[in-house]
Amino acid sequence: MKRSSGILMHVSTLWGDYSIGGFGESAKQFVDFLADAGFTYWQVLPFGVTDDCNSPYKSYSAFAGNPYFIDLEILFEDGLITRGELDSLRQKTPYVCEFDFLRETRLPILKKASSRVGEDMRKKIEAFIEDNPKLRDFCVFMTLKERGDRSADSLDAEACDEALLFTWKFIQYEFFLQWKEIKEYANRRGIFIIGDIPIYVSSDSADVVSDREIFDLDAKGRLKNAAGVPPDYFSEDGQLWGNPLYDWKKMKENSYAWWKERVKHNLDIFDGVRIDHFRGFESFWSVPAGAESAKEGKWRKGGGKRFIDEIRKVSGNSLVIAEDLGEITPAVSELVRYSGFPGMRVFQFAFLGDTSSPHLPHNYVENCVAYTGTHDNNTLLGYLWELDEHTLRRVFDYCNYRGSDKDEACRYVIKTMLASHAGTVIFPIQDILGYGKDTRMNIPGSAKGNWQIRFTSEQINSIDRGEMRTLNELYGRI
Numbered sequence: 223m224k225r226s227s228g229i230l231m232h233v234s235t236l237w238g239d240y241s242i243g244g245f246g247e248s249a250k251q252f253v254d255f256l257a258d259a260g261f262t263y264w265q266v267l268p269f270g271v272t273d274d275c276n277s278p279y280k281s282y283s284a285f286a287g288n289p290y291f292i293d294l295e296i297l298f299e300d301g302l303i304t305r306g307e308l309d310s311l312r313q314k315t316p317y318v319c320e321f322d323f324l325r326e327t328r329l330p331i332l333k334k335a336s337s338r339v340g341e342d343m344r345k346k347i348e349a350f351i352e353d354n355p356k357l358r359d360f361c362v363f364m365t366l367k368e369r370g371d372r373s374a375d376s377l378d379a380e381a382c383d384e385a386l387l388f389t390w391k392f393i394q395y396e397f398f399l400q401w402k403e404i405k406e407y408a409n410r411r412g413i414f415i416i417g418d419i420p421i422y423v424s425s426d427s428a429d430v431v432s433d434r435e436i437f438d439l440d441a442k443g444r445l446k447n448a449a450g451v452p453p454d455y456f457s458e459d460g461q462l463w464g465n466p467l468y469d470w471k472k473m474k475e476n477s478y479a480w481w482k483e484r485v486k487h488n489l490d491i492f493d494g495v496r497i498d499h500f501r502g503f504e505s506f507w508s509v510p511a512g513a514e515s516a517k518e519g520k521w522r523k524g525g526g527k528r529f530i531d532e533i534r535k536v537s538g539n540s541l542v543i544a545e546d547l548g549e550i551t552p553a554v555s556e557l558v559r560y561s562g563f564p565g566m567r568v569f570q571f572a573f574l575g576d577t578s579s580p581h582l583p584h585n586y587v588e589n590c591v592a593y594t595g596t597h598d599n600n601t602l603l604g605y606l607w608e609l610d611e612h613t614l615r616r617v618f619d620y621c622n623y624r625g626s627d628k629d630e631a632c633r634y635v636i637k638t639m640l641a642s643h644a645g646t647v648i649f650p651i652q653d654i655l656g657y658g659k660d661t662r663m664n665i666p667g668s669a670k671g672n673w674q675i676r677f678t679s680e681q682i683n684s685i686d687r688g689e690m691r692t693l694n695e696l697y698g699r700i
Contacts, residue, residue, distance in 0.1 A: 223645025228263025241320035245400040246293035260694030265416040285356040287397035302335035336392035361390035363428035417492030421499040422465035450516035460516030494541025583642035592644035604659030
């Protein structure tokens, strides 16, 4: 793995005027920042349509894109929405995603835009959807879902309202068209995009309806068992995610075709991917349907090496990051080693044990991607503020920081990470900015207040690009 570095910043957190980040000029400006500062990677979170809690990890589709990311300015330039309509959608604050306002206004304006599409563009949209059956399934699913008449076991396009169905087709066409332009711009500037694949899908999703046989469901399509994790660093009761589990024996019959299609789709739209909860491919936590907490679950075997063999057929030489965090057994470590995929190391986990911890930078192997923290962690500054005095001193000593200012200590942690042997180092944008826990992205196990943070262009431009480039050069990461 070539030495490199990158920034973790989801598209939703980009600046703009319309309540959430998207595929407009701010995305290109952020790419310019990354290139100027000497970074190689821009890592994002999943692109799927989010659930009622705004989580990108529980989507209505493993393949479709989030309508909120479509840039409205482009639609205005294309003559699909008016200036007055555009002005009516301006945000009240640039600092958080205004999800309630988005739910009220975004789909209606996209419906209006789709109704103004010309015949030539309509033909392009229909051809695009026909070439992407998973997106076609999703469009039918969402159309029937909005009408409230979706059958539990069918996706009948004949039962759809034609205008609404076309709206969803238009949304997916526009989403992937706009993203393609952003990715091509990034690649021209030497920036590569790392996407994120959640291990599970929502029980309320097009995937469960169209590929029902590969999920652990009863004859009526109800969950027999649900996904989650046992008690861990994040939660003493574990986490009960509620997603449907896979029927791995059934998947094996067609050589894990659905998963291979999913990985290929993501590698078509990104330069590399992180696969969330990779340990679930070795064994996964299965919680009986109706259980009150994840404590009632048990471990069951996943796809294992046979599954990895099939995934490697479609991933080729692309970057695939195995999120091997949580309760890691020798069997999980062996599966990661067998895959050849780089695993993850997280600085915030480094001081939970002794000096043999794999998360301490002196123990990093080259074939890993090291993070100060993930989207599920506190920010680096917030982490330092919450440490007990003894552990805080250990961190300071480890990073050769002799002072007491936690803001300044963050800079020493960043340098320590860059100097490490890890092939790639990724920093959440909050940690480069030196921001506290009020800018945290997600608190696992908490249903409210997550996924909302946004950043302004002024905040990003406050980062000294020259200094970051100097550090990347100093530690051989350009």
